[in-house]
Amino acid sequence: MANDKKPNLGHELTKGFLKENPVLRLVLGTCPTLATSTSVVNGVGMGIAATLVLICSNMAISALRRVIPSKARIPAYIVIIASFVTVVQMLVKAFVPALDESLGVFLPLIVVNCIILGRAEAFAGKNPVLASGVDGLGMGIGFTAALFCMGTVREILGAGTFLSGIDTMIGGSFTGFDFTGVLEKLHLAPMTIFILPAGGFFVFGILMAVANRLAEGKGLKKAENACAGCPMAASCGRKTEEKAQ
Amino acid sequence: MMEDNRKLIVSASPHVKSVHTVRGVMLDVIIALIPAACAGVAVFGFRAAWLIALCVGSSVLFEYLARRVMRRPNTVGDLTAVITGMLLAFNLPVKTPEWICVIGAFVAIVVVKQFFGGVGQNFANPAITARIVLLVSFASVMTNFTSPVVGGADAVSAATPLSFLGRLHGAAADTTLSALLESGSLPALSQMFLGVRPGCIGETSALALLLGAAYLLIRRVIRITIPAAYIGAFALIMLLVSGFDLTYVAYELLSGGLLLGAFFMATDYTTSPINTLGKIVFGAGCGILTAVIRLYGSLPEGVSYSILLMNIACPLIERFTAPKYFGYIKQKKEKKAGDAA
Numbered sequence: 340m341a342n343d344k345k346p347n348l349g350h351e352l353t354k355g356f357l358k359e360n361p362v363l364r365l366v367l368g369t370c371p372t373l374a375t376s377t378s379v380v381n382g383v384g385m386g387i388a389a390t391l392v393l394i395c396s397n398m399a400i401s402a403l404r405r406v407i408p409s410k411a412r413i414p415a416y417i418v419i420i421a422s423f424v425t426v427v428q429m430l431v432k433a434f435v436p437a438l439d440e441s442l443g444v445f446l447p448l449i450v451v452n453c454i455i456l457g458r459a460e461a462f463a464g465k466n467p468v469l470a471s472g473v474d475g476l477g478m479g480i481g482f483t484a485a486l487f488c489m490g491t492v493r494e495i496l497g498a499g500t501f502l503s504g505i506d507t508m509i510g511g512s513f514t515g516f517d518f519t520g521v522l523e524k525l526h527l528a529p530m531t532i533f534i535l536p537a538g539g540f541f542v543f544g545i546l547m548a549v550a551n552r553l554a555e556g557k558g559l560k561k562a563e564n565a566c567a568g569c570p571m572a573a574s575c576g577r578k579t580e581e582k583a584q
Numbered sequence: 585m586m587e588d589n590r591k592l593i594v595s596a597s598p599h600v601k602s603v604h605t606v607r608g609v610m611l612d613v614i615i616a617l618i619p620a621a622c623a624g625v626a627v628f629g630f631r632a633a634w635l636i637a638l639c640v641g642s643s644v645l646f647e648y649l650a651r652r653v654m655r656r657p658n659t660v661g662d663l664t665a666v667i668t669g670m671l672l673a674f675n676l677p678v679k680t681p682e683w684i685c686v687i688g689a690f691v692a693i694v695v696v697k698q699f700f701g702g703v704g705q706n707f708a709n710p711a712i713t714a715r716i717v718l719l720v721s722f723a724s725v726m727t728n729f730t731s732p733v734v735g736g737a738d739a740v741s742a743a744t745p746l747s748f749l750g751r752l753h754g755a756a757a758d759t760t761l762s763a764l765l766e767s768g769s770l771p772a773l774s775q776m777f778l779g780v781r782p783g784c785i786g787e788t789s790a791l792a793l794l795l796g797a798a799y800l801l802i803r804r805v806i807r808i809t810i811p812a813a814y815i816g817a818f819a820l821i822m823l824l825v826s827g828f829d830l831t832y833v834a835y836e837l838l839s840g841g842l843l844l845g846a847f848f849m850a851t852d853y854t855t856s857p858i859n860t861l862g863k864i865v866f867g868a869g870c871g872i873l874t875a876v877i878r879l880y881g882s883l884p885e886g887v888s889y890s891i892l893l894m895n896i897a898c899p900l901i902e903r904f905t906a907p908k909y910f911g912y913i914k915q916k917k918e919k920k921a922g923d924a925a
Contacts, residue, residue, distance in 0.1 A: 508773060525685075526681065528721075528722060528725075529721075530717075530721035530722070531720060531721045531722075531723070532720045532721040533718050533721075535720060537717075537720070542693065544699075572632070
């Protein structure tokens with residue numbers, strides 16, 4: 340995509356939902372995805388925190404893109420991202436301390452989240468402020484949606500609950516659904532493995548397959564499977580090598 | 585016939601084919617598993633037979649359905665799903681609820697086998713992986729062992745010999761082997777050999793397992809390399825740790841799923857190395873891991889975890905034990921000219 344072409348804002352927003360979903364299609368940010376998607380509330384909390392950072396950092400980096408020297412861009416990006424992560428972390432600590440407790444180290448680790456650095460490198464560093472902000476919003480929604488799906492599957496199958504702990508996050512008296520009593524009456528039990536990392540990987544793999552199917556139909560033909568058809572093409576170093584084919 | 589008119593047939597290798605087919609080999613394995621199945625039913629009663637039938641039935645059904653949904657050729661006829669079902673049932677306590685058996689069959693056939701491409705493509709032994717998934721998910725059910733019902737006794741919850749042996753070592757060691765033998769917590773060695781002890785359905789009877797293993801060895805379905813390396817490495821470590829106490833080593837060898845794992849699950853073609861050297865590394869690795877888990881781990885039994893870990897290490901073992909091409913000479917690394925600077 341040439342730099343002077345006016346970006347299509349609708350496309351920048353929606354591409355992150357499915358076609359270039361950061362977790363399920365670009366396979367970025369895998370570590371926080373697996374670690375925080377043990378329950379829906381944790382996953383969505385993580386997703387929203389990362390989305391806030393992503394929008395702010397994308398816009399700031401885009402605004403400064405002509406100032407930042409290209410050779411020192413990664414440290415510059417990290418400083419910008421780290422500032423916003425600190426802000427978000429302080430906000431979470433002040434207003435949703437329960438989320439801070441359950442996310443633990445993964446909240447400050449948003450600094451090194453591949454999605455945020457990846458979008459800075461692949462998009463915000465080359466595109467105008469508004470488009471970068473919209474891109475960040477779309478990617479953040481995609482990330483949150485992926486975490487929501489994974490959290491739903493893992494929490495229902497692994498713990499027998501849905502949205503548990505929601506009262507500690509947003510207040511109110513609704514404490515989420517609890518199916519464990521029903522399961523016990525049927526002499527069934529939740530499968531603990533879905534809460535554990537091994538089960539997380541399997542849910543992740545299956546969701547990736549589903550996302551690929553939804554985005555690509557029956558899969559790419561072999562001839563298209565070069566750089567042009569790759570969702571990573573924008574940020575992949577191999578593109579510059581330009582295969583002879 | 586068209587073929588007969590040709591003087592010269594040009595085709596890719598291999599040109600010499602053996603009479604072994606997947607179906608024939610698997611039939612041999614099924615025959616070899618039957619003594620252990622009979623022993624399981626004899627020791628634990630009719631419910632053992634029902635669980636074996638259920639696991640086999642649901643495995644075959646899932647195999648059929650998965651191939652159908654994926655629009656791939658039907659492979660129920662190669663009998664691999666039957667073996668997976670039998671091995672899965674052998675790895676379950678007799679009190680396991682039916683729905684857990686069906687989940688186990690689903691994990692083994694659909695997740696471990698068909699997601700990765702079906703027979704010959706699975707990354708780990710399906711039955712072992714299913715057992716571990718169930719063990720992690722339903723720990724209390726999967727460790728709820730019952731005493732044998734031989735001679736009309738009632739099935740009551742009972743601790744396995746392994747959980748008693750586990751109390752001999754580690755930080756929580758609170759007893760000795762002679763004390764355990766005197767108190768009658770451990771069955772006599774002859775009972776252990778026959779399989780009259782608490783445990784999973786198919787793992788208890790060493791006699792039946794060895795009969796089946798002998799059949800497989802005579803039919804040359806499996807080679808002795810992996811079981812020998814596995815049991816040898818395990819026994820050696822146990823000998824050294826116990827100060828050459830042969831009774832203790834015999835109990836360790838006969839308890840848990842060691843024999844079942846060594847002869848029937850570690851020897852799975854798909855997930856074990858091809859070369860003899862690789863097989864030795866693989867078997868010894870299983871033995872060492874099993875011994876380490878039993879001695880120092882928090883779990884009483886380590887056979888399934890060690891086989892799974894070595895399954896995953898298998899491609900790596902293959903890479904380092906690949907034979908040299910005939911006449912191939914390893915080239916010395918040339919020093920780069922710029923290195924000195």
